[in-house]
Amino acid sequence: MERSCTKCGQTFTIHPDEQEFVKKMVFTFGEKTIALPLPKECPDCRLKNRTCYRNEQYLYKVRSAFSGKDIVSIMSEKPVWGEPYKIYDQDEWRSNAWDPLSYGREFDAQRPFFEQFAQLQKSVPRMALITLGNENSGFTTGTGYCKNCYLINSSENCEDCYYGKLLQKCSDSMDCSYLYNSQLCYECFSVYDSYNCQWLSFSANCRDCFFASNLTACSNCCLCTNLNHREYCFMNKPMKKEEYDKRLKEFRGYFERTEQMKEIRRRMMQTMLRKYANIVNCQDCTGDYLENSKHCLDCYDVNESQDSRYVTVGVNVKDNYDCSNMYLKSELCYMTLGTIEVYGSAYCLFVFHSQRLLFCDHCFNCSDCFGCVGLTRKKFCILNKQYSKEEYEELVPKIITNMEKLGEWGQYFPTKYSPFGYNESLASEYFPLSEKEAKAQGFHWREKDARDYKPQTTALADRIDQTTDSVTKEILACKQCTKNYRVIPQELSYYQKQVLPVPHRCPECRHADRLKLRNPRKLWRCKCANCGKDINTTYAPERPEKILCEECYLKEVY
Secondary structure, eight states: OOOTTTTTTOEOOOOOHHEEEEEEOEEETEEEEEEOOOOOOHHHHHHHHHHHOOSSSOOEEEEEETTTOOEESSSSOSSSSSSSOOOOHHHHHHSSSSSSGOOOOOOTSSSSSHEEEEEEEEOOOOEEEEEESSOOOOOEEESSOOOEEEEEEEEEEEOOOOOOOESSSSSEEEEEEESSBSSOBSOOOESOOOOOOEEEEEESSBOEEEEEEEEEEEEEEOOEEEEESEEEEEEEEEEEHHHHHHHHHHTTTTTHHHHHHHHHHHHHHHHHEEEEEESSBSOOOOOOOOOOOOOEEEEEEEEEEEEEEEEEESSOOEEEEEEEEESSSEEEEEEEEEEEEEEESOOOOEEEEEEESSSSSEEESSSSSSSSBBBBSSSEEETEEEHHHHHHHHHHHHHHHHHHHOOOTOOOOOOGGSSOGGGGTTTTHHSSOOHHHHOOOOHHOOOGGGGGGOOOSSSSBBBGGGGGGGGGGSSSEEEEOEEHHHHHHHHHHHHHHHTTTOOOOOOHHHHHHHHHOOOOOOOOEEETTOOOOOOSSSSSOOOSSSEEEEEHHHHHHO
């Protein structure tokens, strides 16, 4: 079935499996059953709409609306629209000192539902950060069971890690993204089970490797690509240990020489052989970064999952369509972002351990709720007002009928009600836009704060052995975007031990550079450059790389 996107106008396909899935998404209210409609927007627009409601990276100093104390929050005190939100720290939010039902209100059939819901979101207190079981890791969000970590997000079970995203069971690592079970890594991207590596990407089981990509079980390799079980190689050529060590000493700890090595790596990666996608041990799957899954189509960063489509970041999920950041046995979910163990829910945002929720935000251990915000252990609530089971089952269908008349039913929360500017949301990571482009598409934009752009107070030394501890007291200005940043003492100690130069750019620009290593979340149909077999790949046809199917890639590399 072909449709024209109501937002961007592009033609998109609704596949047979989507139609079958929607038939399963039936909600029962007494004797009435209500099915969800098929989407009216294309997959890209649906992903933008969801992820503009998620900020993973930007933290702000705010004042608690409960206690007045200074706290760190993913939300700024200066809203991008309307009145400020009420922000509590986690302990305050989880306490019994306030009652989310006290903000309840009756549904007004004369006004759009989304307008009423957005006003409820402004009224109900919101958690400043979402973390669990951390120790000395106050400047993190989306983290669990981390210790001594700073400015990382979406990570668990890490220790002494700084400036990163999606780190799992890692320690003593900095400026890394998508790093798993690894230690002493720096500027690594999509790396597994590795030790003491720097500027390594798309690799596993490596140690002491530098400026390399697509390595498996390698050690002491520098400026190498597509190697397997090799050691002491420089630019893919074997080298004696003494000569290899001499080559490393030529650049380690020097800023300018390191920049030259990065440029050499960039050129090498443009010409290296590429596998069509990062898919391992999967059956009938398309997308990228998929592991141990089956029947997952157009999915990205998904593992241990099945029977899903258009999922970005999913762990152990089943029957999820158009969802993002879904974890641990979330099943039968649709157009939802941010779950843990959720069943049979749609159009939700950050709901955990819950069932049968519709249009809910930050609800925990709830069931059978509609349009609620900030509830815990509640049932049969609408716009945070408590109802009996019979009253709930009678009113919800009436609200849905009203939403159908206004064109709201089947839509995710409107972008105009997002609490974040597009440029501070996850959407900007998936689909980079200029301020003009974002505003033209109906998104907000977070304006720069002049206080973050002061002149740099010192000149950085080219060599780490010439850098003194005084640099931790200075204000630095990013050489790319001019935004201020600092070097914290733990960070400087790391650079000194790992023989790394102090970076001349801010953490945000460094993060953006790592993201350039991965392809967009979009599939193209093309043919293997060797055998001509049809493949679905995230490499656009105009890209210069030679793209191979799995069989041809393995023949070339192993």
